[in-house]
Amino acid sequence: MAEFHFKTPLTEADARKVSVGDSVYLDGIVFGVRDANLIRVFDQHVAPPVDWQGAALLHTAPNVRKVGPGKYESICVGTTTSMRVDRFTEALLRDHGVRAILGKGGLSPRSTELMQQYGACYLSVTGGAAAMETLQIEEIEAVFWEDLMPESIFQFRVKDFGPWTVGIDAKGRNLQDEVQLAAKAKMGELLAKMGVT
Amino acid sequence: MEVPPTFYDLVETTCRDLYIQSLKEIPPDVVAAIKRAAERATREVERRIFSHYLKSIALGQEQNMMVCQDTGIPIYWVDIGGKLRLDGSKLDAAIVRGTERATREHPLRSSIVSPITRENRQTSTGERIPIIHYHFVPDSDVLDILFMPKGSGSENMSFMKMLVPADGVNGIKRFVLEQVVGAGAKPCPPTIVGVGIGGSSDLCMTLAKKATTRPLGTLNPDPQLAALETELCEAINQTGIGPQGLGGDTTALGVHIESAWTHITCNPVAVNLQCWRAERRRAKISAEGKVEVGF
Ligand code: SF4
Numbered sequence: 280m281a282e283f284h285f286k287t288p289l290t291e292a293d294a295r296k297v298s299v300g301d302s303v304y305l306d307g308i309v310f311g312v313r314d315a316n317l318i319r320v321f322d323q324h325v326a327p328p329v330d331w332q333g334a335a336l337l338h339t340a341p342n343v344r345k346v347g348p349g350k351y352e353s354i355c356v357g358t359t360t361s362m363r364v365d366r367f368t369e370a371l372l373r374d375h376g377v378r379a380i381l382g383k384g385g386l387s388p389r390s391t392e393l394m395q396q397y398g399a400c401y402l403s404v405t406g407g408a409a410a411m412e413t414l415q416i417e418e419i420e421a422v423f424w425e426d427l428m429p430e431s432i433f434q435f436r437v438k439d440f441g442p443w444t445v446g447i448d449a450k451g452r453n454l455q456d457e458v459q460l461a462a463k464a465k466m467g468e469l470l471a472k473m474g475v476t
Numbered sequence: 477m478e479v480p481p482t483f484y485d486l487v488e489t490t491c492r493d494l495y496i497q498s499l500k501e502i503p504p505d506v507v508a509a510i511k512r513a514a515e516r517a518t519r520e521v522e523r524r525i526f527s528h529y530l531k532s533i534a535l536g537q538e539q540n541m542m543v544c545q546d547t548g549i550p551i552y553w554v555d556i557g558g559k560l561r562l563d564g565s566k567l568d569a570a571i572v573r574g575t576e577r578a579t580r581e582h583p584l585r586s587s588i589v590s591p592i593t594r595e596n597r598q599t600s601t602g603e604r605i606p607i608i609h610y611h612f613v614p615d616s617d618v619l620d621i622l623f624m625p626k627g628s629g630s631e632n633m634s635f636m637k638m639l640v641p642a643d644g645v646n647g648i649k650r651f652v653l654e655q656v657v658g659a660g661a662k663p664c665p666p667t668i669v670g671v672g673i674g675g676s677s678d679l680c681m682t683l684a685k686k687a688t689t690r691p692l693g694t695l696n697p698d699p700q701l702a703a704l705e706t707e708l709c710e711a712i713n714q715t716g717i718g719p720q721g722l723g724g725d726t727t728a729l730g731v732h733i734e735s736a737w738t739h740i741t742c743n744p745v746a747v748n749l750q751c752w753r754a755e756r757r758r759a760k761i762s763a764e765g766k767v768e769v770g771f
Contacts, residue, residue: 280520300521315594342545342585354583357545360629360662383720384629384661403720405528406629406664407753409545410535429585429596444521444722454521458723459660462715466657469711473653475646 288333289378291398299454304441311339311433328423331375338382340429357409372397385455401447484570491574494623498757503771505692513726522724548625550606557616630663636746661721664751672746675736680744687732688750
């Protein structure tokens with residue numbers, strides 16, 4: 280399995296280069312997004328306050344401390360379940376040019392197809408290991424939509440952010456899905472071992 | 477034994493400290509289980525994930541950092557010694573104040589909102605939150621508070637079913653295995669699989685949640701249930717789901733069952749998953765105001 284170091288903004292070639300299981304480190308800008316702010320963008324049709332062309336988006340809702348007007352320090356930045364915002368993948372890739380989605384738990388088969396079509400990847404950030412993640416965030420450069428706190432849009436500057444595991448590549452593979460399907464296929468055998476038929 | 481008037485202030489600051497510290501120090505039984513699983517891991521991705529878990533555990537311990545960002549739903553299990561004479565309503569209010577102070581003073585992200593308006597008071601409290609379970613312990617003069625900041629990734633993986641008696645224990649085995657496989661990566665595996673068996677629907681789910689608070693390495697005192705715990709744990713660990721659902725040999729750190737008797741027509745089963753960080757923290761407060769902290 281290969282290791283990649285990318286700078287943001289990402290190119291389509293970057294996103295198409297990686298394969299499931301590889302590890303990726305990012306340098307540059309990562310935007311924190313999640314339920315409430317994506318609902319505002321896509322369901323309430325409010326244009327995002329930032330340009331997401333080539334962007335890496337992280338599913339998060341950090342613990343922060345306000346240190347000045349619009350200025351925040353991170354206390355703990357971690358990753359949240361991606362599936363809750365799965366339905367926004369298409370618009371993010373097609374209309375906004377997002378190249379990497381970072382989160383935990385994976386995305387749907389539909390999102391996998393879209394990543395292949397548009398050239399994007401899903402990086403599985405290690406859920407629960409927020410302490411490690413937090414130290415890789417150099418600064419919260421900006422916070423948009425403070426009224427949604429903690430579900431604001433965050434602009435993080437990161438350094439050696441990773442190593443995160445490629446969960447979905449642009450070749451149509453989805454590691455978490457494959458693992459779950461294999462487990463489902465094995466269930467009959469495991470039940471039989473426990474005497475359940 | 478009558479508690480002094482300062483007792484409630486002590487409960488308040490103790491609950492504040494429980495909330496904050498529970499997010500930073502992973503219980504020793506959980507750390508040991510993660511270490512064992514990391515040593516067993518053979519695949520590259522699996523080893524990578526466990527190394528991230530161990531790094532974050534160490535940062536929590538050594539640099540007093542929050543291990544995971546989710547401040548969770550605050551849940552307290554309060555065992556009141558039968559010999560204590562105290563005002564229950566003041567006790568209740570003190571626990572709520574402690575929760576709010578943790579949120580404000582640390583500060584912690586408030587994860588609690590109205591289910592309809594989604595309003596967040598930024599206090600980690602709201603209607604019926606924190607959740608407080610009271611029990612009474614005969615012959616004790618101690619107030620025993622067990623706190624858990626229940627993470628939502630695993631809490632969202634909660635399932636219950638009113639099986640019928642004809643489904644038997646086999647129905648229970650099937651249900652548990654199906655839910656763990658269905659949850660896949662979402663609850664941040666390897667998890668502690670809490671299973672409630674019996675009772676009414678509401679009690680059954682409470683038992684499943686309570687089961688996740690039991691330290692790893694302990695078995696249900698009933699030998700039949702203990703055997704069921706072991707059997708289910710082995711089966712779950714052969715599913716190959718692994719840490720973060722990316723594949724591996726450890727999917728559950730343990731399966732814990734708690735049970736209650738039920739109605740002749742009922743066979744309820746509930747599953748409540750607890751993520752790998754499995755945070756919990758305990759304080760025992762004596763009537764004289766001595767506080768002993770543990771897990
Ligand atoms: S499921 Fe648990 S460990 Fe994972 S991010 Fe949520 S609270 Fe943290």
